Amino acid sequence: MNRFTRLVALLGVLVMMMSIALTTAAQDEDTLVIAWEQEPSQLNPVASESFASLMDGFFARGAWNWDRNNDIFPIMVSEVPTIENGLARTLDNGNTQVEYVLNEGMLWSDGEAITSDDCLFGHELLMDPETGTLQRGVYPDVVESFEVIDDLTFVMTYNQPFPDFQSSATAMCMLPAHQLRPWIEGGDILDNHPRFSGEDVVGYGPYIFEEWRVGDSVQLVRNPNWGANEWEVSPAWDRVVLRFITESAQMQNAFEVGDVDVAFNFSDDLVDGYSEIANSEVFSTPGVFGDAIWVNVSGNAHPALSDGNVIRALIHAVDRATLAEALVGPGTEVPRGWYASQFWPSEEDMPLIEYNVDEAVRLLDEAGWVDTNDDGVRDKDGVEMILRFYTTSGRQIREDYQVFIQDYLSEVGVATQLLPIPSGTLFAVFNQRGILSTSDFDLALFALSTDPLSPFADAEVWIGCDGIPSTENPSGRNGWGFCSEEFDALDLQVGQTVDPAERLALAQQAQVEFFNGNFWHGLYLRPTWYAFNTSVVDASTAQNLGTLSGNYFFDIENWQPAG
Amino acid sequence: MTQYIIRRILQAIPLLILITIFVFFLIKAAGDPQLESTFNPNATERDIALERARFGLDDPLPIQFMIWLIGDDWYTREINVGDNDDDGEDEIIERSGTREGILRGDLGIALSQDGKLVSTVIGEKLPNTLLLGSASLTLTIIVSFTLGIFAALNQYTIADNMITGFAFFTFSVPVFLIALILVQIFAVQFFRWGLPHLPVQGMYDARGDGSFDEVLRHLILPTLSLSLISIASYSRYIRSTMLEVINTDYVRTARSKGLAERRVLYLHALKNASLPIVTLIGLNIPFILSGAVITETVFQWPGMGTTFIRALNELDQATISAIVLMIAVAVVVFQLLTDIVYAMLDPRIRYS
Numbered sequence: 041m042n043r044f045t046r047l048v049a050l051l052g053v054l055v056m057m058m059s060i061a062l063t064t065a066a067q068d069e070d071t072l073v074i075a076w077e078q079e080p081s082q083l084n085p086v087a088s089e090s091f092a093s094l095m096d097g098f099f100a101r102g103a104w105n106w107d108r109n110n111d112i113f114p115i116m117v118s119e120v121p122t123i124e125n126g127l128a129r130t131l132d133n134g135n136t137q138v139e140y141v142l143n144e145g146m147l148w149s150d151g152e153a154i155t156s157d158d159c160l161f162g163h164e165l166l167m168d169p170e171t172g173t174l175q176r177g178v179y180p181d182v183v184e185s186f187e188v189i190d191d192l193t194f195v196m197t198y199n200q201p202f203p204d205f206q207s208s209a210t211a212m213c214m215l216p217a218h219q220l221r222p223w224i225e226g227g228d229i230l231d232n233h234p235r236f237s238g239e240d241v242v243g244y245g246p247y248i249f250e251e252w253r254v255g256d257s258v259q260l261v262r263n264p265n266w267g268a269n270e271w272e273v274s275p276a277w278d279r280v281v282l283r284f285i286t287e288s289a290q291m292q293n294a295f296e297v298g299d300v301d302v303a304f305n306f307s308d309d310l311v312d313g314y315s316e317i318a319n320s321e322v323f324s325t326p327g328v329f330g331d332a333i334w335v336n337v338s339g340n341a342h343p344a345l346s347d348g349n350v351i352r353a354l355i356h357a358v359d360r361a362t363l364a365e366a367l368v369g370p371g372t373e374v375p376r377g378w379y380a381s382q383f384w385p386s387e388e389d390m391p392l393i394e395y396n397v398d399e400a401v402r403l404l405d406e407a408g409w410v411d412t413n414d415d416g417v418r419d420k421d422g423v424e425m426i427l428r429f430y431t432t433s434g435r436q437i438r439e440d441y442q443v444f445i446q447d448y449l450s451e452v453g454v455a456t457q458l459l460p461i462p463s464g465t466l467f468a469v470f471n472q473r474g475i476l477s478t479s480d481f482d483l484a485l486f487a488l489s490t491d492p493l494s495p496f497a498d499a500e501v502w503i504g505c506d507g508i509p510s511t512e513n514p515s516g517r518n519g520w521g522f523c524s525e526e527f528d529a530l531d532l533q534v535g536q537t538v539d540p541a542e543r544l545a546l547a548q549q550a551q552v553e554f555f556n557g558n559f560w561h562g563l564y565l566r567p568t569w570y571a572f573n574t575s576v577v578d579a580s581t582a583q584n585l586g587t588l589s590g591n592y593f594f595d596i597e598n599w600q601p602a603g
Numbered sequence: 604m605t606q607y608i609i610r611r612i613l614q615a616i617p618l619l620i621l622i623t624i625f626v627f628f629l630i631k632a633a634g635d636p637q638l639e640s641t642f643n644p645n646a647t648e649r650d651i652a653l654e655r656a657r658f659g660l661d662d663p664l665p666i667q668f669m670i671w672l673i674g675d676d677w678y679t680r681e682i683n684v685g686d687n688d689d690d691g692e693d694e695i696i697e698r699s700g701t702r703e704g705i706l707r708g709d710l711g712i713a714l715s716q717d718g719k720l721v722s723t724v725i726g727e728k729l730p731n732t733l734l735l736g737s738a739s740l741t742l743t744i745i746v747s748f749t750l751g752i753f754a755a756l757n758q759y760t761i762a763d764n765m766i767t768g769f770a771f772f773t774f775s776v777p778v779f780l781i782a783l784i785l786v787q788i789f790a791v792q793f794f795r796w797g798l799p800h801l802p803v804q805g806m807y808d809a810r811g812d813g814s815f816d817e818v819l820r821h822l823i824l825p826t827l828s829l830s831l832i833s834i835a836s837y838s839r840y841i842r843s844t845m846l847e848v849i850n851t852d853y854v855r856t857a858r859s860k861g862l863a864e865r866r867v868l869y870l871h872a873l874k875n876a877s878l879p880i881v882t883l884i885g886l887n888i889p890f891i892l893s894g895a896v897i898t899e900t901v902f903q904w905p906g907m908g909t910t911f912i913r914a915l916n917e918l919d920q921a922t923i924s925a926i927v928l929m930i931a932v933a934v935v936v937f938q939l940l941t942d943i944v945y946a947m948l949d950p951r952i953r954y955s
Contacts, residue, residue: 110943169653169684169696176649237719240675251814254727255905281809285903293786295804297794 057245070278071600075291078283079255084160097593098260098280099243100214103140104206105594108325108584110382110492111205113272116154116213116244118143120206123538128205129588130538135184135200140211143190149241149248156194159223160186162212163196165230172230179209187210201536203543207493216242226267226574246275246597258282275340275597295320300577306435306569308341308368314571321579324567330375330489331438333358333445333561337507338508338521340479344409344425351558353403353482358448359395364564367440375562377551378488383495385548390555411453418453426455427482430475433460439487441563445485457485469517470509476519477509484520487566495547499531503554520559527553568592578602604946608939615935619630619928623705626927627668627793630920649684649694654713656682656698658714673925674709675700680689705928711921721925724910729892731806732906735899736891738822739829744884751841752873758846770835782828782901787822804903827904829895840883844876856949878948887932893926 080095096102103116112186114120118141121127128248166179167169184199196211219242222560223233235241236254245588246267247260256417267274283300285291294312295303308313310329315322335341335351342351364372376392377384384390404410409425411420418425431438439460446456456489463477466476466486475481488502501507505528508590537543556559572579581600586593607692655661659670661679670678682696696787703709773781786803793800802808802821811817848854850873857867892907899908905928914922948951 071810170647171700180649253807253905255731255903255909257809283805284905285804286909287804287901287903289783290786290804290901290903293791297790297800297803299803299805299809407769 051461071281072277072279072285072302073300075285075294075303076258076282077284077291077305079285079286094592095258095282095593096214097245097596098247099245099249099263100212101243101245101594103211105591109113110380116142116146122206123540126486128538130201131197131565134201136200136538137198138198138205139189140194141195142213142545143269144192144270145269146244147268148218149243149245149263149265150216150219150240151265152216152218153191153246154213154216156188157191158212158217159194159474160188161177161212161217162215165215165224166212170229171224172232174230177208180207182469184196202539203425203534203536203538203540204494204496207491208275214243223484226431230341246273247280248398256283257284273597276600280596295573298401298573299574302570302582304393304568304570306571308567308569311369311569317571319573319575320570320571321529321574323583324369324569325580325585327566328380328492329489329566330378331441331485331566332375332485333376333484333563334484334520335559336479336481336483336520337549337557337559338479338519340521342425342427342482343423344407344420345482346425347407348558349403350407350409352509353400353407353452354449354454355561356396356400356403357452357454358445360561360563363441363444367444368564369567372567373565377444378490378554378562379495379497379547379551380490380561382491383544383547383551385551389548389552397452403452404452409453416450416453417455420432424455425453426457428459429456429483429485430461430481431461431485432463432464432466434462441485469474470511470514470519474519479509479519479521481519485563495550496535497531497550497554498535499528501558503526504531505579522557522559523552524553525556527557548567575602604943608943611935611939615932618935619931622931623928624926626924627671627767627920628664628893630918630923631664631667633918634731638912647893652682653683653696653698656680658712659700662931670700670702670704671711671921672706674702674704674707676703687743687765702931705925710925713782713914713922714911715919715922721921723736724922725907725925725929726793727887728905728907728910729938731904732892732895732899732908734818734905735822735825735829735895737825738896739833740888740891742826742830744838744955746830747837748841748873750834750875752845752868753836753843755845756868766838770839772835773831774835776831778828778895779897779901781831782824782898783795785824785828786901805828806905821902825895825904828901829898837880837883840880842875845872848872848876873946878945881944882941885937886934889930889937892933893930 050364055212101579104112104114104120105587106112112120119125119127119139121140123129127141129137129139131137137149140156140159141596142154142156142159148154163183165174167183168422169176171181178510182198182200182202183196187195187197190197194211198209219232221229224230230236238249238258240248243249243263243474244266246263249258251259253259254445258281260282261423262275266272283294285294285300288306288310291300291306295314296302303314310391314320320578324439327336330457333355333535334343335354337351339346364374375381376387376390376393399474404418407420409420411418413419415424427443427449431442435441439458442458442460446458449456450525459481463486466475466484468477470477473480490497497503499507499579501515503522505523505525507516508514508521508523509516527550530546530553534543534547534550537546568585570582573581578600581598582595584595584598653675657682659675662670676699678700678702680698684694684696702711705711707904708722710725713719713721713724716724750766750770754763757763761949777782789801790803791800801824804821806818807813807823808822854867854872856866856872856877862871893911895906896908896912898904899906900912903909910922911926913919914926
């Protein structure tokens with residue numbers, strides 16, 4: 041045997057040894073593995089990180105939640121407070137008061153009873169910024185008092201009429217007072233408590249937090265103190281593993297080889313790949329982020345955009361329905377409004393601008409934008425109709441949309457410069473010369489999230505006249521320049537009208553004003569995609585996934601194994 | 604020798620200071636790490652102001668640098684959280700600093716890790732990176748020495764040409780592609796063929812118990828993809844240095860003295876041929892600490908590389924500065940160690 045043969049034989053032995061080591065891990069039927077796109081840095085249930093708050097569905101349930109149809113249902117309370125059931129009421133001074141009645145018999149995962157005192161503790165944390173990092177939102181500004189009536193009842197009073205009491209500035213009962221209050225009283229801040237690093241996590245949900253393998257996974261096990269009450273359905277799997285996989289191609293590979301049983305939130309271009317995998321079922325739920333074309337109507341854009349009919353012509357020229365079907369997925373609809381669809385006015389009051397090339401050409405011709413120099417681009421008074429079209433770089437679907445829209449517009453003689461740029465540059469504030477904030481664009485493609493549960497736009501900074509940025513108003517974000525006194529007044533009323541029917545009517549009037557502003561034209565609602573391994577999960581039992589950004593797994597206890 | 608070591612350490616101090624200043628201001632010049640949070644309609648002016656104050660982002664740059672060096676526990680910030688109660692006056696909150704600064708051993712708060720201490724983050728990730736790095740380095744040394752020596756002793760044979768071809772091929776393929784090809788073959792295709800397959804990514808089996816053999820199986824693909832390029836270059840170095848050495852007079856003398864060929868090769872020739880490789884390895888070891896950014900990202904190996912990328916994406920100055928500083932210190936230390944080892948291997952070399 042010469043040396044070369046010996047070397048080859050050595051390598052062969054090495055490969056054989058490797059193959060022996062390749063024994064695949066045994067499939068454990070009591071464990072469900074879910075791919076998790078981003079590892080949170082802390083387990084703060086009121087954190088800004090969406091992938092941290094997504095975990096709440098497993099071990100930190102709140103007072104109530106919303107199902108796939110955005111219908112509210114109670115969790116920790118016996119009944120969701122509403123005006124109709126009298127648990128939410130308007131005081132003589134017009135301010136809102138909400139009564140919470142907690143369910144009897146609820147236990148934290150360490151066996152301690154859940155009481156009003158836990159919610160009072162949450163109130164204390166939210167009111168005092170010195171206690172640590174929480175996403176407090178408007179809570180400290182709008183909540184006037186918190187009164188404990190008994191162990192299971194408490195009353196929150198707002199300092200104004202507050203119709204969004206179900207979705208905003210609600211009571212926070214997710215953190216156990218008996219565990220965390222001594223820590224805060226000891227002078228430390230919430231962020232430093234080991235609970236937020238995954239040690240001794242006490243919560244209320246079907247699972248409890250067992251271990252956080254940093255950079256690898258989170259291990260959850262069945263909560264022994266969940267299931268005593270009728271509404272606490274016991275989950276099918278003893279253990280759930282949330283596996284961190286940031287690379288989308290690797291997530292798909294892991295799903296294919298059975299390393300993970302559920303993948304979600306993957307991008308549209310991977311849907312076909314997931315669908316082709318054996319034993320996979322792929323479906324989507326409507327998202328809350330809607331990409332749209334934002335038109336600069338501030339007067340600082342291309343002169344053509346000062347004419348509303350020209351803007352309508354641009355939208356008529358783009359076949360948004362076909363683009364949504366082709367680029368996002370079958371069945372994707374073009375949203376008529378920026379608000380959540382349940383608040384939209386009738387189609388008659390707020391119609392979608394349909395694809396109609398003839399109408400686009402007619403409107404452009406009528407506005408005086410014609411191609412006088414035969415260069416293929418319309419012009420007027422010596423100005424060519426070349427529009428600067430921005431979007432954020434790095435998101436393939438947006439860049440694809442840009443290219444197709446450019447193509448559609450060129451068909452009617454409108455040229456565009458495509459400018460995909462980093463989001464930091466696009467969204468920077470006025471003093472940092474942000475493209476949007478300084479109105480330095482003609483068209484832009486991006487999403488500005490709206491509250492899917494409320495018709496209140498809270499328009500001041502973003503859509504209101506007071507939000508138009510300038511050297512005097514550098515914090516304004518309304519760089520597209522929509523300004524309607526009527527809209528601002530209506531939005532203000534929506535924010536303080538408690539009666540649901542009256543509120544909806546006002547919101548719909550506001551939306552018509554918004555629509556007539558002609559600065560926002562929806563493209564699609566970004567769907568959330570899910571893939572289930574049907575040999576592990578009965579996917580038909582796992583369809584009730586939330587459509588909000590933080591409640592995908594609120595129904596995990598009702599998921600059933602395959603077969 | 605002692606004088607030489609002391610002089611080298613003293614020389615390193617201004618170098619490290621310069622590096623910290625350069626890195627600090629370079630990251631700060633890259634932009635505002637919390638800019639995008641201002642585009643979140645759900646974040647109030649108060650939330651944003653308090654969060655920015657926590658990381659000292661609104662302090663003047665020289666103050667930020669000073670705080671990074673000596674801490675801010677001597678300093679009380681007055682934070683303007685805006686007019687939240689609409690009384691026409693902005694609310695001011697006073698908050699004392701808690702940081703001690705890098706000179707007192709506090710590496711700062713990791714903005715990209717929602718406020719964890721940088722030292723905690725490094726403590727969690729460094730062992731994983733060292734495991735991957737040392738496995739890769741060990742494999743690289745064993746295989747590249749084997750291939751390099753073999754190729755040198757069989758110059759211009761088919762085997763030599765095959766090794767050369769392999770080296771050129773692996774050296775010219777980007778590491779992420781190597782990683783994905785390995786996954787596609789040993790994980791996905793093996794699975795499709797019904798064979799036992801290697802894990803796609805991660806450090807443990809999701810359904811496993813976190814045992815050491817699990818870690819070993821997960822280590823195979825990242826180690827291979829990390830090693831292949833190094834093996835390609837190291838084996839070429841070893842081949843050429845061996846060729847140089849085996850034709851020298853002292854090797855011929857050793858042979859003529861009747862020493863066994865094995866003894867001639869491994870004791871006389873290899874010891875001298877490995878001198879340039881020692882330098883190469885010495886210079887590469889510090890970069891093991893920083894993690895193999897691409898390999899760790901593709902394989903989701905929870906190490907320094909993924910931490911570094913996340914910090915870069917979020918312009919997390921404290922974490923980036925700490926990692927860069929750590930690498931800089933390691934480069935200085937390992938260069939020094941390399942020089943010392945060099946002197947031990949080659950008696951002709953003396954430092955003064």
